[in-house]
Structures are given as C-alpha cells and as structure tokens.
Amino acid sequence: MSSIPVEFDPKSIESKSAPEARMYHTEVTSNEPMTSMLANNPEIYFVPPKRSSEWGHWEFKKGSYYDTTTGSKHAYWKDKDLPQPTKNIEQLRRDMVTWGYCKVEDAMSATQVQVVRDRVLEQAEGERLAGIAQRTQSGQNINCCVNKGLCFEAFIEQHPDIVQGGPLLEQLITECLGPGWICASLIAAISIEGGVPQALHQDQGMVAPDSRHPMSINVLTPVTDVDEINGGTLIIPGSHVALSEAVRSGKPVGKLPPAINLDARAGTAVITDGRLLHGTGINQTGTPRIVMLNGMHKPWMRQQENWMLSVRPEVLARASSKLLQRMGxxxxxxGQTNEGHGFGASGRAGEAAGATVGFRLAADGGTYERVGELGPNSTEEDLRAPFTLREVVAWARAGGKSAPLGIGEAARK
Ligand SMILES: [Fe+2]
Structure with a gap:
C-alpha cells in the first residue's frame, strides 16, 4: 500500500496554516460591527445573565442603554420623526427604510389579541405545572407554538382570522426579503418582574453583516400593551443602516444615538429589520408582558425552530400549503432537498416537485423506506423495495393533488 502524500498530513497542513497565510482570515474571524459598537458606545455593554435573586428588584443603572424611555418622551428623540402606528403602506415603507422598524396599527383586532393572549397564559401555566417551563432571563418563553393551539397555526400563516392585517404584513415582508421567505419560529415571550435586560444584538447576527437589505425580519406583536415601564423592547432607531454601512466601508461603528423602549398597544405588529440593534427591556410591574416573536428570513438560512422534527403529526397532516412552506x-x-426530491423546484407553497412533508409523515407512520446501498448485484427484492422516494416522486408527477400519498392518513391512525 502506497503511503499517503505528506501534503495531506494534518501536522503538515497546520504548519502551513498560520493566520496570515489563510484565505479570508480577517473576514471570517471578524466580530464587527459588534466589537467597535461596544468599544465606542460604553453605555451599551453585555449584561451577565442573572435571575432576579441576584439582580435584585429593579435597580436603574444610570446612563446604561436600558436606562431609557419611549421615543416621544426621550430628550434626544422626541422631536424626531420616529415611526407611529399606522395602516398607511407608504408610511410603513418609509419607516422601515429610515428607522429599521415600523408599527402596523391594529394588525390584530381586540378579539384576536384576546384569543392569543388567553392561549399563551394557559399554555405558560400548563408548562410550569408540567415542570417543563422554558425560563429565560426575562421570564418564560413558549417555544414551538405551532403545536400548542390552532390560533398559532393561523398566526404563522398571517391568516386574517387571527391577524387581520396579515395581507399588509406579508406585502411588506416580501418587499424586504424577496419572494420565497420562510419562518424562523413563533415564540411567545413572557417578561416578568425581576428579569434582566437583554444585551443589544442584531437578529441577523453574523449573517451578511454588511448587507444592503435585511436577510431577516422579526415581527414583534405585543398581546399586552407595552411601554417603558413593563419592558417595551429596547431598540436604537436607524442602527440597521449605521451598522451595515460601517461594515461595508471597513470602518468602526461610531457613537450611536441612545436606545429607546418600544411602546405599542396590544395588537400592533412591529416589523423590525434583522440588522436593527434591539434587546428585551425590563418589566418593572407585577403583570406579565407578552410579545409574540415571529421571525422570517431568506429561504437558505437555517430556521430557529427545527420544524422538520418538532411539528406534531396531526398539525402537519392538516397544515395548509402556506403553513408547510413557511415551516420549511x-x-x-x-435547500432542504430530501433524498434529492426538490431539485429543480422553486420552494413555493403547494409545489409538488418540492414538497417534502410526505417523507416526514412516512417517518411518523413508521413506513419511511430510505434508499440505501444498491448495485448490479442487488436482489430483485432490494430493487423493488417500496422506497418512499419512489412514491413521493410518483405522487408529485401525478400532480400532487391529494394529501401526500395518503401517508397523512397512516400517520393519523
Ligand atoms: Fe432578537
């Protein structure tokens, strides 16, 4: 047996891979814009994760980024033209581009708000009773909401039954992200008294920090009124542009304007650009503050919730084509081809050539037959195995009209 060439030896590779020899070393190890943002704005610092016992009751740290108020009350911001709640699409577009967020007034009606709020509070209590509550620095999160009530399935679809402003939201999100966007997750974020402020961050994080348009969008929909007292989200208006421009120009982020607390009535959908600096505020009241966090992003980005595994079979079996597409x-x-099924597809809702739910439902039903090792000596039985791929492709070629292969039926039994 011939010896392996020395160029493939890990020690040899390491000896030729000092940082200065590497490709793109500066770019892939850069923490910009966060490094210069923190260096040049010392009032913005990382708050160590502590629960209320150590944090103590609300104590203002004077001058800290979270020692702030709403835009209309803030000495720096009160005369600026910050976004106000509106249903006017032209104004919403201007607000998004200029400030990195906009407020869609009455995106949920009072009745819709109540349906979601009641379900969130019930679920939160149930998860606490079950001993599986997911505590955060701010309080409690309900994750993977899609499994926890029909109202959340409709919420992800932005269906007018639960989000009356859904069509307007979808238009604005599509303008920001381009067609084919998918959802990251739907989380109910409950903030309670004694939580710590969240460090300011960009949801888009290290994904294309220099991008000229958002790679992700987060729709924050409070289902309780929010303000500077009960933990309205901390944001720095306009930071979406300041940060991405700094990275593009290779310059450090300079002095930023101060943060404000978002204020919004329950049912207002606050659309935020994934590049906007923001973080959870501090609830100083004894009443839980609830915000629905619904992220969306380009279809090639990994989703926050792994819906491929986590969605309940019965939810999948009844899911609309739009909900399926949004969950990925x-x-x-x-992206996300399954044993090759999906090559040539566009990713749009209801497209049989890219539909992968049949594989998941087959797995749920214990009937998923994956294609394994085959060759000229394979037996007839091996070659004729009921591969799920074969069935999904046949279903797609036939138009993919019915529920995928009836597999959903099997999964529901
Ligand atoms: Fe965030």
Missing amino acids: FQAFTG
Missing part, C-alpha cells in the same frame, strides 16, 4: 417543508434546488 418546500424544498428548492439550493
């Missing part, structure tokens, strides 16, 4: 069950050439 529509493959396209560049």
Whole structure:
C-alpha cells in the first residue's frame, strides 16, 4: 500500500496554516460591527445573565442603554420623526427604510389579541405545572407554538382570522426579503418582574453583516400593551443602516444615538429589520408582558425552530400549503432537498416537485423506506423495495393533488 502524500498530513497542513497565510482570515474571524459598537458606545455593554435573586428588584443603572424611555418622551428623540402606528403602506415603507422598524396599527383586532393572549397564559401555566417551563432571563418563553393551539397555526400563516392585517404584513415582508421567505419560529415571550435586560444584538447576527437589505425580519406583536415601564423592547432607531454601512466601508461603528423602549398597544405588529440593534427591556410591574416573536428570513438560512422534527403529526397532516412552506417543508434546488426530491423546484407553497412533508409523515407512520446501498448485484427484492422516494416522486408527477400519498392518513391512525 502506497503511503499517503505528506501534503495531506494534518501536522503538515497546520504548519502551513498560520493566520496570515489563510484565505479570508480577517473576514471570517471578524466580530464587527459588534466589537467597535461596544468599544465606542460604553453605555451599551453585555449584561451577565442573572435571575432576579441576584439582580435584585429593579435597580436603574444610570446612563446604561436600558436606562431609557419611549421615543416621544426621550430628550434626544422626541422631536424626531420616529415611526407611529399606522395602516398607511407608504408610511410603513418609509419607516422601515429610515428607522429599521415600523408599527402596523391594529394588525390584530381586540378579539384576536384576546384569543392569543388567553392561549399563551394557559399554555405558560400548563408548562410550569408540567415542570417543563422554558425560563429565560426575562421570564418564560413558549417555544414551538405551532403545536400548542390552532390560533398559532393561523398566526404563522398571517391568516386574517387571527391577524387581520396579515395581507399588509406579508406585502411588506416580501418587499424586504424577496419572494420565497420562510419562518424562523413563533415564540411567545413572557417578561416578568425581576428579569434582566437583554444585551443589544442584531437578529441577523453574523449573517451578511454588511448587507444592503435585511436577510431577516422579526415581527414583534405585543398581546399586552407595552411601554417603558413593563419592558417595551429596547431598540436604537436607524442602527440597521449605521451598522451595515460601517461594515461595508471597513470602518468602526461610531457613537450611536441612545436606545429607546418600544411602546405599542396590544395588537400592533412591529416589523423590525434583522440588522436593527434591539434587546428585551425590563418589566418593572407585577403583570406579565407578552410579545409574540415571529421571525422570517431568506429561504437558505437555517430556521430557529427545527420544524422538520418538532411539528406534531396531526398539525402537519392538516397544515395548509402556506403553513408547510413557511415551516420549511418546500424544498428548492439550493435547500432542504430530501433524498434529492426538490431539485429543480422553486420552494413555493403547494409545489409538488418540492414538497417534502410526505417523507416526514412516512417517518411518523413508521413506513419511511430510505434508499440505501444498491448495485448490479442487488436482489430483485432490494430493487423493488417500496422506497418512499419512489412514491413521493410518483405522487408529485401525478400532480400532487391529494394529501401526500395518503401517508397523512397512516400517520393519523
Ligand atoms: Fe432578537
């Protein structure tokens, strides 16, 4: 047996890979814009995660980024033209571009708000009783809401039954992200008294920090009124542009304007640009503050919630084509193909050539037959095995009209 060439030896590779020899070393190890943002804005610092016992009751740290108020009350911001709640699409577009957020007034009606708020509070109590409550620095999160009530399935769809302003939200999000966007997650974030402020961050994080348009969008929909007293989200208006421009120009982030607390009535959908600096505020009241966090992003980005595994079979079986697409069950050439099914597809809702839900439902039913090792000596039985791929492709070629292969039926039994 011939010896392995020395160029492939890990020690040899390491000896030729000092930082200065590497490709793109500066770019892939950069923490900009956060490094210069923190260096040049010392009042913005990382708050160590502590619960109320150590944090103590609300104590203002004078001059800290979270020692702030709403835009209309803030000495720096009160005369600026910050976003106000509106249903006017032209104004909402201007607010998004200029400030990195906008407020869609009455996106949920009072009745819709109540349905969601009641379900969130019930679920939160149930998860506490079950001993599986997911505590955060701010309080409690309800994750994977899609499994926890029909209202949340409709919420992800932005269906007018639960989000009356859904069509307007979808238009604005599509303008920001381009067609084919998918959802990251739907989380109910409950903030309670004694929580710590969240460090300011960009949801888009290290994904294209220099991007000229958002790679992700987060729709924050309070289902309780929010303000500077009960933990309205901390944001720095306009930071979406300041940060991305600094990275593009290779310059440090300079002095930023101060943060404000978002204030909004329950049912207002606050659309935020993934590049906007923001963090959870501090609830100084004894009443829980609830915000629905619904992220969306480009279809090639990994989702926050792994819906491929986590969605309940019965939810999948009844899911609309739009809900399936938003959860990531529509493959396209560049993403999420399943055993090759989805190559050539565009990722759009209801497209049989990219539908992957049949595989998951087959797995749920214990009937998922994956294609394994085959060759010229394979037996007839091996070659004729009921591969799920074969069935999904046949279903798609037939138009993919019915529920995928009736597999949903099997899964529901
Ligand atoms: Fe965030």
